[in-house]
Amino acid sequence: MNMFDGEPTPVRIKYEPTNVKDVLVEMKDTAELLIDLAYSAVLHRNKDLATEVLRLEARMDVLEMRAQMAIMMAARSPDDAEQLVPVMGIVSAADMISDAAGDIAKIVLDDIGLPEAMRAVIPEATETLVQGAVSEDSSYAGRTLKNIDLESVTGVRVIAIRRDDEWILNPGPRTRIKTGDVLFLRGPEIGIPDVYETITGRAYDRPEVDTPDIEDLERAVNTILHMKNLSEFAVDLAYSSVLFNSEGLAEEVRNIEVEVDALESRFEAWTLQAAADAPAPVALRGLIHLGRATEVISDAAVDISDGVIRDIGVHPVIQMAVEESDEIITRIEVEPGSDLDGASVVAGVPDTDVTMSIIAIRRPADGWILVGDADATIHSGDVLIAKGTRTAADGFTDLSIA
Template sequence: MTPFEGDTSSAPIEYEPVSVKDVLVEMKDTAELLIDLSYSAVLFSNEAIAAEVLRLEERMDVLEMRARMGLMMAVRSPEDAEQLAPVLGIVSAADDISDAAGDIAKVVLEEIGLPEAMRAALPDAVETLVRSVVDETSAYAGRTLEEIDLESETGVRVIALRRGDEWLLNPGPTTRIVADDVALLRGPEAAIEEVFESATGAAYEPPAVASPDIEDLERAVDTIVHMKNLSELAVDLAYSAVLFDNEALAEEVQNLEIEVDALKSRFEAWTLRAAADAEDPVVLRGLIHLGSATEVISDAAVGISEGVLRNIDVHPVVQMAVEESDEIITRVVVGEGSGLDGTAVSAGVPDTESTMSIIAIRRPSEGWIIVGDADAEVRGGDVLIAKGTRTAADAFEELALS
């Protein structure tokens, strides 16, 4: 039996009136968190995080069923069916992402096979992710994140909270931490120890780091991290393409899927070559599973945005979700000699007066660059994916063109 017991995935789910819009938003947030947690479980060989992935996967199953029930109740005419068909595709794709994330987590829980030195080969830029249970005597219990000011003080972030069976996926300043909350913490390893001990009252015991016994393992881990980042970006862009009915973003999702497929092929080839020289080739079996699951996630992202590419009008339930948010993701092509050409970018922020944050760059000669991983310089011909307000997006596009 794995560390995740008491599975209730077969429990009956009865129809209850729910906001389909709210369910879709929660499915999006859940899918993105699942990708993050599942890969982190593998990279850090962390069974506790992998078990949380399976709990979250179970939550996604419930959300999927409720979304399907709500959509079926909403169909009143052939026109409704035409507009809701892509929304059903979004629901199915989110479930595919959830299942793929579960498969990744099981690589850890079922000991399918992973090199013990994965953690040792992690790039320095990858932050530590740990699971903690808040003790009733903790200084954090009963206080909001704003009161604790954790990130400013330590650099450690609470990326999600689980309270019993309920998840708080986007904890903000007003989120109050209570005793027995399961808090997922991410930040610099040097700061994690103090925060973990303050939250749990127990000493933090970092896992033993094995010496790499497989040649070029660092390159394999770098590839896994890149595949993770591209998969997360693909899902984010896919939902944004749907929410804003943006065909250009949907096309970039397809470009990302092509890149992930190429990475998967190279990664599998590396794994097979490494197996020939490994003392125990079975320890590499999980890497094959990882590559296959990654491809499922990128394919699902394409499925989410398929309705946009087929020019099917966005259903009002999706439009309502857009109207509540002023933040958008946009795609611009940098013109030669424009205001962005030659601009330095640090941590996503371009050295201009623009308030847009650059998430990624697609450079025809180099492929995808995830800006959060490294500083970069914008060049003419680059395709930029950026996030910000609608007003800032208009100014950003003008800057890219002139």
């Protein structure tokens, strides 16, 4: 990939027969990784991660064009065109997410300015995402991920690999690490330094964290992090609503988008109030950029699920992706007196015999609670979003009924 002024140079794309399903899966995986990398680049002031975002953004542009060409070739009748509209919407929304992630990365690359408070509010339990190139003398070079057994030993996992201009988005046990590979690592802060040094041969430079001293700024930063978490969740939920043709999940995506809009309004007010007390108000520009990009991501999630809401139906190409899925996401409402009413949830795992993992809870009084961020107790009236096998989902639904 050629680079000019830090950004990839556009390449010419020619039509070639493409499996639309495979492209959609790749676009989905790329969009999710883009969100992850972009926010990590901002939170940790990491220009290397920000540069990788621009590489992935260029890759997404190529995927979008290939998908559009394939969809245009597939439309041979009005009925085909009607069914392909939601597929085109998914493609367009993934590109929206890609562009928003690129805008977030440019906050770091262009030194637009961000308050140090951004890093101070990162929870200690939050996993860290870093990248590093495999050195020639690394003990990991030439070995498979199964052989290294990294996650079991350190808690750190390889979420993606860039090999020259190619990407491996979901590396598996048989994936072999090569010298020069750029590994993207996610795991607890305590496990990162040793793994990073083993991979790169260099010591890990742990970022320093300052404490915010402006109350309105702290509120603004906490709000933008909540918006980020909700937007990421909305994208996951939107793809699931399409893959499983679930109007209930699609409605929840719309609910989240409304909540993100409301949060953005409060976020902008607190940011402007903080500017009056900040010693360098220009450093808050990046926060405004971040808020706008985050809101765009939640809008894209709505676009992904729009075909489900409009009851256009699921195109066969999406149905094929469903058939390959090992897990499903389900939405249930807890009835008073049911087995789930009063059950505790620790790290997403409910105290039941059913092996479902709860991702989030929507509570009438509190809005969305992302369970991965905190333990919780389930109450009647809660709407639960959970992930697991189809069999487990059926049993989980039964537990919600009194």
